[in-house]
Amino acid sequence: MKRVLITGAGGFVGARLARHLLAHPPAPWGGAPALTLTDQYPLPADLAADPRVTAVIGPLGDQAALFASGFDAVFHLASAVSGECELDFELGLRSNLDGTRILLEGLRQAGNQPTVVFSSSIAVYGPDPGLTMPAVVDEDTLPAPQTSYGTHKLMCEYLIADYTRKGFIDGRSARLMTVAVRPGKPNGAASSFFSGIIREPLAGVEAVCPVDPSTAHPIASPQSTVLSLVGLMTAPRDVLKRRLAVTLPAVNVTVAQMLDALERVAGPAVRARVRFEHDARLAGIVANWPRAAKATTATDVLGFPGDASFDAIIQQYIDDMRLAGQTATALKGLA
Amino acid sequence: MKRVLITGAGGFVGARLARHLLAHPPAPWGGAPALTLTDQYPLPADLAADPRVTAVIGPLGDQAALFASGFDAVFHLASAVSGECELDFELGLRSNLDGTRILLEGLRQAGNQPTVVFSSSIAVYGPDPGLTMPAVVDEDTLPAPQTSYGTHKLMCEYLIADYTRKGFIDGRSARLMTVAVRPGKPNGAASSFFSGIIREPLAGVEAVCPVDPSTAHPIASPQSTVLSLVGLMTAPRDVLKRRLAVTLPAVNVTVAQMLDALERVAGPAVRARVRFEHDARLAGIVANWPRAAKATTATDVLGFPGDASFDAIIQQYIDDMRLAGQTATALKGLA
Numbered sequence: 270m271k272r273v274l275i276t277g278a279g280g281f282v283g284a285r286l287a288r289h290l291l292a293h294p295p296a297p298w299g300g301a302p303a304l305t306l307t308d309q310y311p312l313p314a315d316l317a318a319d320p321r322v323t324a325v326i327g328p329l330g331d332q333a334a335l336f337a338s339g340f341d342a343v344f345h346l347a348s349a350v351s352g353e354c355e356l357d358f359e360l361g362l363r364s365n366l367d368g369t370r371i372l373l374e375g376l377r378q379a380g381n382q383p384t385v386v387f388s389s390s391i392a393v394y395g396p397d398p399g400l401t402m403p404a405v406v407d408e409d410t411l412p413a414p415q416t417s418y419g420t421h422k423l424m425c426e427y428l429i430a431d432y433t434r435k436g437f438i439d440g441r442s443a444r445l446m447t448v449a450v451r452p453g454k455p456n457g458a459a460s461s462f463f464s465g466i467i468r469e470p471l472a473g474v475e476a477v478c479p480v481d482p483s484t485a486h487p488i489a490s491p492q493s494t495v496l497s498l499v500g501l502m503t504a505p506r507d508v509l510k511r512r513l514a515v516t517l518p519a520v521n522v523t524v525a526q527m528l529d530a531l532e533r534v535a536g537p538a539v540r541a542r543v544r545f546e547h548d549a550r551l552a553g554i555v556a557n558w559p560r561a562a563k564a565t566t567a568t569d570v571l572g573f574p575g576d577a578s579f580d581a582i583i584q585q586y587i588d589d590m591r592l593a594g595q596t597a598t599a600l601k602g603l604a
Numbered sequence: 605m606k607r608v609l610i611t612g613a614g615g616f617v618g619a620r621l622a623r624h625l626l627a628h629p630p631a632p633w634g635g636a637p638a639l640t641l642t643d644q645y646p647l648p649a650d651l652a653a654d655p656r657v658t659a660v661i662g663p664l665g666d667q668a669a670l671f672a673s674g675f676d677a678v679f680h681l682a683s684a685v686s687g688e689c690e691l692d693f694e695l696g697l698r699s700n701l702d703g704t705r706i707l708l709e710g711l712r713q714a715g716n717q718p719t720v721v722f723s724s725s726i727a728v729y730g731p732d733p734g735l736t737m738p739a740v741v742d743e744d745t746l747p748a749p750q751t752s753y754g755t756h757k758l759m760c761e762y763l764i765a766d767y768t769r770k771g772f773i774d775g776r777s778a779r780l781m782t783v784a785v786r787p788g789k790p791n792g793a794a795s796s797f798f799s800g801i802i803r804e805p806l807a808g809v810e811a812v813c814p815v816d817p818s819t820a821h822p823i824a825s826p827q828s829t830v831l832s833l834v835g836l837m838t839a840p841r842d843v844l845k846r847r848l849a850v851t852l853p854a855v856n857v858t859v860a861q862m863l864d865a866l867e868r869v870a871g872p873a874v875r876a877r878v879r880f881e882h883d884a885r886l887a888g889i890v891a892n893w894p895r896a897a898k899a900t901t902a903t904d905v906l907g908f909p910g911d912a913s914f915d916a917i918i919q920q921y922i923d924d925m926r927l928a929g930q931t932a933t934a935l936k937g938l939a
Contacts, residue, residue: 358770362705370697411746420766424759431755435693 271302274340276329276372277347278316279308281451282388286344286495287316295503298342305340307332308347329368336375342502345372346388351418352457358417365421373428377437385440386502389426389514391487392419393444394559407563408516415557430513441501441509446489446519446562450586452599459554463488466524467531467583470542471590473602478524479548485560487519488527489575490582491589497573504571518568518575520582521561530579534587539602606637609675611664611707612682613651614643616786617723621679621830622651630838633677640675642667643682664703671710677837680707681723686753687792693752700756708763712772720775721837724761724849726822727754728779729894742898743851750892765848776836776844781824781854781897785921787934794889798823801859802866802918805877806925808937813859814883820895822854823862824910825917826924832908839906853903853910855917856896865914869922874937 273290277283287306294301306312307325316322325335329347347368354361369387376383394406395415403410414420429440451464462479463486469476489497497517509515522530532540567573576582590599608625612618622641629636641647642660651657660670664682682703689696704722711718729741730750738745749755764775786799797814798821804811824832832852844850857865867875902908911917925934 409746411744414762414766415769417766417770420762424762427749427755427759431749431752434750435752 270300271298271341272305272339273298273302274305274307274336274343276307276343276345277388278306279310279312280346281453282445282448282491282494282498283308283344283346284313284316285491286346286498287322289495289499291319291321295499297503302342305335307335329364330371333371333375336372337378338375339379339381340376340383341381343372343376343383343385344388344498344502345369345385348388348422349418350456350458351390351392351416352459352461354418354421355416355459356457361417361421365418366424369421369425369428373432373438377432382436383438384502385429385438386498387425387429387440387442388498389422389442389444390419391444391446391516391559391562392416393423393426393514394562395419395557405521405561405563406516406559407565408514409565416554426514433513439506440513441504442514443498443501444514444516444562445494446487446517448491448494449488450583451491452586452590459551460486460558462551463527466527466543467586468599470531470539471535471587471602472599474542476543477546478543479546479551480524480555481547481552482525482528482545483523484552484555485521485523486555486558487521487562488579488582489517489519490585492585493518493574493576497567497575500567500571500573508570509566515566515571516562516564518564518573519562520576520579522579527579530583534580534583535603538604542602605635606633606676607640607674608633608637609640609642609671609678611642611678611680612723613641614645614647615681616788617780617783617826617829617833618643618679618681619648619651620826621681621833622657624830624834626654626656630834632838637677640670642670664699665706668706668710671707672713673710674714674716675711675718676716678707678711678718678720679723679833679837680704680720683723683757684753685791685793686725686727686751687794687796689753689756690751690794691792696752696756700753701759704756704760704763708767708773712767717771718773719837720764720773721833722760722764722775722777723833724757724777724779725754726779726781726851726894726897727751728758728761728849729897730754730892740856740896740898741851741894742900743849744900751889761849768848774841775848776839777849778833778836779849779851779897780829781822781852783826783829784823784917786826787921787925787930794886795821795893797886798862801862801878802921803934805866805874806870806922806937807934809877811878812881813878814881814886815859815890816882816887817860817863817880818858819887819890820856820858821890821893822856822897823914823917824852824854825920827920828853828909828911832902832910835902835906835908843905844901850901850906851897851899853899853908854897855911855914857914862914865918869915869918870938873939877937 349364393412395413433440684699728747730748761777768775
């Protein structure tokens with residue numbers, strides 16, 4: 270039985286990934302894994318209660334011995350988010366850079382060359398007046414992060430590439446797109462509103478969009494993101510070659526197109542709950558982000574499916590809420 | 605009086621830089637600086653005896669309080685070299701990554717936004733089968749380091765860019781070319797032979813070249829390197845924009861062209877002391893290095909002069925040895 274670790278497993282993507290691995294273990298694993306889930310916050314109840322799950326709750330920096338205990342596969346998702354890291358510089362260094370170093374050192378000590386999928390981010394890209402950010406970023410685009418979050422993610426990509434080159438791990442970095450629609454409350458990520466302008470109107474609540482309707486951005490659904498992470502974990506090493514940072518598939522979409530999709534899926538009354546109120550600080554951050562991304566390796570070489578459309582991304586959220594029995598709250602705004 | 609720090613000041617480039625700053629302080633500094641020189645090894649005697657110099661000898665990691673003491677300008681040259689870092693993975697992380705972090709944190713604590721020139725390296729470049737390494741690398745080339753040394757240098761470039769973006773320092777990274785001709789003994793750098801095949805024949809000693817005559821590489825003299833570092837320190841911020849990693853000027857030259865230059869400058873008897881003996885391990889490392897580099901910002905925008913030719917680089921070494929009174933040893937092989 271494969272020993273598999275997920276860091277940040279209490280988070281939105283981490284918990285979904287854990288459930289997916291238990292229900293649909295990748296074929297090469299030959300069955301459901303022994304799953305160790307670590308997070309600084311408690312796990313969702315279903316995962317905490319699952320007999321196949323070992324939960325380790327506490328700061329990443331305290332888990333050096335755990336990391337050295339001989340996992341076969343590791344998904345490293347634990348991370349402070351972009352907004353937090355801009356406000357608290359030391360938190361970003363500690364959580365996202367030092368935390369990853371402690372993990373990698375533990376895996377090196379274990380000596381069994383585990384396969385590691387690292388959740389990097391589209392935030393590694395940014396405008397650079399020495400160049401011009403291309404209209405569509407891809408894996409050949411020179412990274413120029415404009416946040417501490419993106420800086421630390423990029424540094425970790427290169428560190429993971431070097432641990433891989435040295436044979437300590439078999440590492441793969443996934444540049445995650447903005448994941449939407451996220452359930453629950455807004456979080457500290459500057460990209461949080463991309464979920465908010467869909468989630469709140471569906472719940473019958475008014476939402477404020479802080480950027481112009483023409484703002485474009487690559488977005489992926491949680492399910493597409495999970496499938497990409499699993500696909501990257503089981504991708505043959507020789508297909509990846511030395512190209513360790515892979516841009517994940519996304520739907521490239523403007524805010525106006527997102528709201529058109531919301532109207533198609535949920536009706537004009539839902540869309541009407543979104544109003545525009547320009548936030549200069551936030552719009553300034555978003556202006557430094559790529560407007561579109563191309564997933565060359567993930568789509569053309571590895572064949573990851575991605576999302577069919579932004580309509581499908583909204584529908585996935587609605588279906589998830591129905592499955593979770595949250596129609597009376599999360600979908601209160603649907604006729 | 606400007607308070608200026610050089611780390612790695614006991615090294616070949618560091619000591620030359622220190623002497624240069626004392627003899628020819630940059631005009632904007634309004635006179636010779638108060639110079640603090642730190643190194644893990646003792647300084648050369650002339651610098652240790654200079655009343656304008658404060659020497660701090662010890663590991664970089666022990667100097668956190670020094671770094672926070674309010675320097676106006678910092679040249680960060682301290683570094684374990686490439687060969688050492690490949691042999692001792694932890695040394696590379698400790699010296700080149702953690703050492704730089706301790707320096708940057710000290711400078712941030714000081715709170716006076718010092719100007720920082722960081723010595724990065726051409727080792728950030730490498731072949732990447734997802735791309736092809738271009739025939740001539742420049743600042744638009746996607747870095748793909750193939751050593752731990754190059755990995756850590758690149759990580760520090762991005763960290764310095766983020767400290768700069770946040771306003772903690774005014775940082776500039778210089779990608780140093782291979783510096784030759786180095787005096788003294790071979791060191792642990794895989795590029796050491798580029799100096800050896802000039803230095804040893806001039807001293808009347810046979811030299812072994814471990815790579816083919818067609819091997820090409822960008823090389824800069826120590827004086828050109830020092831002038832570039834000082835030029836980058838005083839370059840206007842707005843000219844650099846956000847482009848913080850600058851490739852320094854170099855002479856792009858093959859080993860055969862280097863030996864032709866040696867013959868022109870020192871005669872056929874000197875050249876005849878070089879014999880070729882292929883070293884597969886070393887040639888394999890060198891094959892991953894750029895064959896030529898273009899210093900777009902340094903040459904076209906900042907106007908750094910660079911070296912006129914490889915002949916001039918050899919002549920600089922001969923002149924240096926004559927000035928140092930080492931004709932009987934270092935230039936013993938000259939007629």
